[in-house]
């Protein structure tokens with residue numbers, strides 16, 4: 001009996017310790033799958049806009065852009081962007097500097113849950129801008145969406161060609177961000193000019209996951 005009580009206490013203590021240390025993912029509001037802007041209109045109006053305003057985005061707006069980039073759209077886990085062999089070599093991060101209800105930091109987007117996992121606390125926008133050759137839009141925009149590549153997910157099947165496929169896929173996902181931004185009356189820029197290693201360090205992205213493409217986004221100034 002005494003042994004059982006001791007065991008019970010050990011179990012209860014372990015569970016409460018786990019509850020304290022386990023960091024919960026942040027659920028994003030359900031994304032919209034309809035709008036009044038047609039695909040044709042979004043294509044016609046798509047433009048690179050470097051004058052992005054500093055005002056905060058809502059969690060819903062940030063989530064909508066992330067969903068457009070890599071959201072899951074069917075029961076098999078397939079996404080808004082095509083993926084060679086459905087192997088999904090991209091990881092998506094958001095450097096959030098000014099999002100209502102979200103602590104500034106770097107978060108990993110979890111497509112299957114439409115949720116965010118905190119990777120690094122704090123506003124990294126200025127450091128990320130420095131890694132992107134000082135491009136001011138990166139420092140000013142309320143969020144920047146970042147794609148990194150996990151090549152082994154795809155090179156196992158496609159060899160070195162998988163590296164090219166990963167970059168093609170990032171192009172698809174990036175265009176989705178552009179079109180979603182038009183539909184929301186927002187602005188974005190495809191940023192390819194950055195120091196990969198510096199960006200990786202600033203963001204706290206795991207080693208062996210090179211940063212491939214960067215998209216500051218926000219309201220038009």
Ligand SMILES: Cc1cc2nc3c(=O)[nH]c(=O)nc-3n(C[C@H](O)[C@H](O)[C@H](O)COP(=O)(O)O)c2cc1C
Nearest residue numbers: 046047048049050132135137189190191192193194
């Ligand atoms: C791969 C790639 C990398 C780019 N890198 C940058 C960049 O680092 N900074 C920037 O301001 N624009 C960058 N751009 C945006 C281009 O300058 C822009 O697309 C071009 O001027 C055409 O304008 P549009 O997008 O409005 O059609 C990049 C675009 C692509 C496709």
